[in-house]
Amino acid sequence: MPQSDPSTRLPLTELARFSREVISASGADRATADAASRAMMHGTRHGVDSHGIRLLPHYIEALEGGRVNRRPSIKMLNSFGAARTLDADHAHGALATYTAMHNAIELASRFGLGAVAIRNTSHFGPAGAYSIEAARQGFIGLVFANSDSFVRLHDGAERFHGTNPISVAVPTTEANPWLLDMATSAVPFNRVLLYRSLGHPLPDAVASDEDGNDTTNADLVDMLAPLGAAFGFKGAGLAGVAEIFSAVMTGMRLSFEIAPMGGPDFATPREMGAFVLAIKPDAFVDRETFDRGVRRYLEELRTSRPRQNGQVMAPGDREWKVAEERERNGVALDPATATAFEQLSKRYGVAFPA
Amino acid sequence: MPQSDPSTRLPLTELARFSREVISASGADRATADAASRAMMHGTRHGVDSHGIRLLPHYIEALEGGRVNRRPSIKMLNSFGAARTLDADHAHGALATYTAMHNAIELASRFGLGAVAIRNTSHFGPAGAYSIEAARQGFIGLVFANSDSFVRLHDGAERFHGTNPISVAVPTTEANPWLLDMATSAVPFNRVLLYRSLGHPLPDAVASDEDGNDTTNADLVDMLAPLGAAFGFKGAGLAGVAEIFSAVMTGMRLSFEIAPMGGPDFATPREMGAFVLAIKPDAFVDRETFDRGVRRYLEELRTSRPRQNGQVMAPGDREWKVAEERERNGVALDPATATAFEQLSKRYGVAFPA
Numbered sequence: 001m002p003q004s005d006p007s008t009r010l011p012l013t014e015l016a017r018f019s020r021e022v023i024s025a026s027g028a029d030r031a032t033a034d035a036a037s038r039a040m041m042h043g044t045r046h047g048v049d050s051h052g053i054r055l056l057p058h059y060i061e062a063l064e065g066g067r068v069n070r071r072p073s074i075k076m077l078n079s080f081g082a083a084r085t086l087d088a089d090h091a092h093g094a095l096a097t098y099t100a101m102h103n104a105i106e107l108a109s110r111f112g113l114g115a116v117a118i119r120n121t122s123h124f125g126p127a128g129a130y131s132i133e134a135a136r137q138g139f140i141g142l143v144f145a146n147s148d149s150f151v152r153l154h155d156g157a158e159r160f161h162g163t164n165p166i167s168v169a170v171p172t173t174e175a176n177p178w179l180l181d182m183a184t185s186a187v188p189f190n191r192v193l194l195y196r197s198l199g200h201p202l203p204d205a206v207a208s209d210e211d212g213n214d215t216t217n218a219d220l221v222d223m224l225a226p227l228g229a230a231f232g233f234k235g236a237g238l239a240g241v242a243e244i245f246s247a248v249m250t251g252m253r254l255s256f257e258i259a260p261m262g263g264p265d266f267a268t269p270r271e272m273g274a275f276v277l278a279i280k281p282d283a284f285v286d287r288e289t290f291d292r293g294v295r296r297y298l299e300e301l302r303t304s305r306p307r308q309n310g311q312v313m314a315p316g317d318r319e320w321k322v323a324e325e326r327e328r329n330g331v332a333l334d335p336a337t338a339t340a341f342e343q344l345s346k347r348y349g350v351a352f353p354a
Numbered sequence: 355m356p357q358s359d360p361s362t363r364l365p366l367t368e369l370a371r372f373s374r375e376v377i378s379a380s381g382a383d384r385a386t387a388d389a390a391s392r393a394m395m396h397g398t399r400h401g402v403d404s405h406g407i408r409l410l411p412h413y414i415e416a417l418e419g420g421r422v423n424r425r426p427s428i429k430m431l432n433s434f435g436a437a438r439t440l441d442a443d444h445a446h447g448a449l450a451t452y453t454a455m456h457n458a459i460e461l462a463s464r465f466g467l468g469a470v471a472i473r474n475t476s477h478f479g480p481a482g483a484y485s486i487e488a489a490r491q492g493f494i495g496l497v498f499a500n501s502d503s504f505v506r507l508h509d510g511a512e513r514f515h516g517t518n519p520i521s522v523a524v525p526t527t528e529a530n531p532w533l534l535d536m537a538t539s540a541v542p543f544n545r546v547l548l549y550r551s552l553g554h555p556l557p558d559a560v561a562s563d564e565d566g567n568d569t570t571n572a573d574l575v576d577m578l579a580p581l582g583a584a585f586g587f588k589g590a591g592l593a594g595v596a597e598i599f600s601a602v603m604t605g606m607r608l609s610f611e612i613a614p615m616g617g618p619d620f621a622t623p624r625e626m627g628a629f630v631l632a633i634k635p636d637a638f639v640d641r642e643t644f645d646r647g648v649r650r651y652l653e654e655l656r657t658s659r660p661r662q663n664g665q666v667m668a669p670g671d672r673e674w675k676v677a678e679e680r681e682r683n684g685v686a687l688d689p690a691t692a693t694a695f696e697q698l699s700k701r702y703g704v705a706f707p708a
Contacts, residue, residue: 082436083466083637112437113467113631117638140598153655155664160655168595170602178598180591186582203584204558212661228540229583230557237534237669238592240655241522244494244532248524248647251639256654277467283437284471285605293602300610301507301514301594307566310509315591 009330014353015053016041018341022056025348026063028070032092039094042129044331047322048181050190051126054333057340058261059092059123065266068092068122074099077119082111085250086118090269093124097274101130101141104278108139112283117250118274123147123261128181131169134278135177142277143167144245148258151185151224151239154232157212159223162255163188164242171281172294179316184239185224192221205229245275363684368707369407370395372695376410379702380417382424386446393448396483398685401676402535404544405480408687411694412615413446413477419620422446422476428453431473436465439604440472444623447478451628455484455495458632462493466637471604472628477501477615482535485523488632489531496631497521498599502612505539505578505593508586511566513577516609517542518596525635526652527645533670538593539578546575559583599629 016037023033036059044052062068072091076084084103088096100116107114124130127143134141147162163183170178186206195202196218209215210222227235247254252273259270281290298314306312333341345352370391377387390413398406416422426445430438438457442450454470461468478484481497488495501516517537524532540560549556550572563569564576581589601608604627613624635644652668660666687695699706 078638080634080637081465081467083634085638111435111465111467113435113465113469115467115633115638152661153658153666155660156658156666157661157664158659160658168591170598178594180595182588182591186585205583206585208661212659212664227582227585227588229559231540231560231581233667233669234536234581237522237536240532240651240669241534243651244524244648248644248651249633249635249638251643251647254647254651254654279469279603280434280437281603283434284432284439284469284603289605290602293605293608294598297594297597297602297608300608304507304510304514305512305566306509307506307511307562310511310566312507312510313587315587315594 007332009332010353011330012041012045012326015044015331018345018350018353019053019056021350022060022344022348023063025350026060026070028063028092032063032070032072032095035095035098036092039098039125039129042132043126045323045326046126046128046319047326048126048128048319049334050188054337055125057337057344060344061263061266062122063092067266067269069269082107082113082115084114084116086116088118088121090120090122093122093272093274094129096121097124097130097143097276098133100274100276101133101143101278104141104276105134105137105139108278108280108283112280113277115275115277118276119250119252120269121272121274122270123272124274126181127165127167128169128179130276131167131181132177132179135169135171135179138171138280140171140279140281141167141169142279143274144242144276145274146243146246146255146258146272148260149256150189151226152208152212154226154236155212157208157210160256161226161236161239161243162258163224164239164246164255166238166242170294172298173291174298176316176320178294178298178314179319184227184235184242186227186229186235187224189224192218192224196221246273249273249275361686363686364707365684366395366399366680369398369685372699372704372707373407373410375704376414376698376702377417379704380414380424382417382446386417386424386426386449389449389452390446393452393479393483396486397480399677399680400482400673401680402480402482402673403688404542408691409479411691411698414698415617415620416476417446421620421623423623436461436467436469438468438470440470442472442475444474444476447476447626447628448483450475451478451484451497451630452487454628454630455487455497455632458495458630459488459491459493462632462634462637466634467631469629469631472630473604473606474623475626475628476624477626478628480535481519481521482523482533484630485521485535486531486533489523489525489533492525492634494525494633494635495521495523496633497628498596498630499628500597500600500609500612500626502614503610504543505580506562506566508580508590509566511562511564514610515580515590515593515597516612517578518593518600518609520592520596524648526648528652530670530674532648532652532668533673538581538589538596540581540583540589541578543578546572546578550575600627603627603629
């Protein structure tokens, strides 16, 4: 089929359309199709392909299997001042987390701050999709989540935390916000899988064998190391912050209790938690001072002296560049995703992205 | 003088008493003497000696010089819902930050969350002293600060951020909270000074020469590397979070604009900012569920399999052990601090710690 030629670059709008139509065709409601597609397209647009549109076949499996509720009814369990708890009714994580961030922004408009704990949610893809939502509306957004275990503790020899992301987005007067979206492990597990398939040695101190000893041999890797190498207690501590906010503050599963993302059980809801926080800068300082401060900070950062052959960038700068290029030229699917998309196209009678 | 025998261990209560009396004798008010002493003793008690009682001579210089206001009048500039801004009137950073955290706790009691931006503050010592204040009262506490530049950017070749600490404390049903208190650089600069004086090679990827290239030769070190080694964009991003919260949200100085801590100017206020946040867990989830979650998390963490010769610990565990030992046996002063204390003792007529 000509569509699956791996050199073919597909327009982002077409990928988004395909994703929405396939999710709807699987029986999910419109809100789920929109939210999940939008979050995946955040990943694909910004070059975070691990959390991009390649997740579509996985999400379809979860929606069809019953792990993720196709027609959830998200309810407010509790609201106290600037704090709120939602029960997401096992919704797709994107729908749950966008909903939560919109709640947090509304609270922050009234109270200067707003935080929402999410119960009974599921995998949400790229954390930055939700923090940026706050920044686009003039708020600082923070997102915390845990995930199934892949990362050892500092000095540990078993998988304990997930790659537990933390994302912070800050509004600017530029076209794009300041955007940090980081796993609290040194690298994601699919980086290991990539190096394994390429037969390349890994960077130092990013992954360990089954006894917790660091290895650069991707074939021996059994778990990831926390961010920080010899100072991995910092990365493990940050993973703990994400864990406590997302799982303990919601009463949901700790990383090592979460069923593996990859199945085989796609029928049982994973009972995950997440936590979002929105902050209104002008509740603390006048907007002009805030905006000027962000601008001065970014200018000084971007003109800070680089080391030889280095390039100094603000968090997000690399992503906006990729986004610009992909908006213009589209993006090619990896072969496995292209094949899976063809199958989805056939199965649901949805036109392949053109 | 027998007191300065470096093997002599001095009781913590005596060190605290000495600190309070010397600060008061320098002309500072009681609140300043209490807060500064308490924060320094947090450092000394928990083995964070870089931020412990050895700072006393430095603080006296700043108080006497006028950099730090001995009799500040801390004012509320702005209060909007759960958000508040204080002008600390160039108070000692400990007084400003304890005051801010008490404000944040009060707001969190009413709104579930409370955040306080602090303007015109100064060096506050150990960030954990203030987050723990929230945890001791049943709240999650977060503290962000920037400081004078020592740390390059990822791929950078000049000092840009300070060691910009982030601290998070979480209440537990144990004697002590969960406590993360981390610089966003890999190591503190005085670790480099220590290795320099010992002639030992530094760990990999923690510090750089004047061109931003990593070096293990402590004599060549001109700046610190951000946490994360090859993934230093994460450490630099976290430093940015601390920078934006503490300096931009307050309209105060960015790290590279802050006068060096070590002088020579001890007369001019440094116009620093800081930011604290308190969160009431039971605004989101019932207390029993929260407490049980923290307990389960800590139990599983502490019994997670260690690697050979390794020891798995929760953030803070090492510190509580040191505290127990030091409460019992006291602590020895390093020679330079002992000498400085003798001078302070003589100058102000305050009895040396006995």
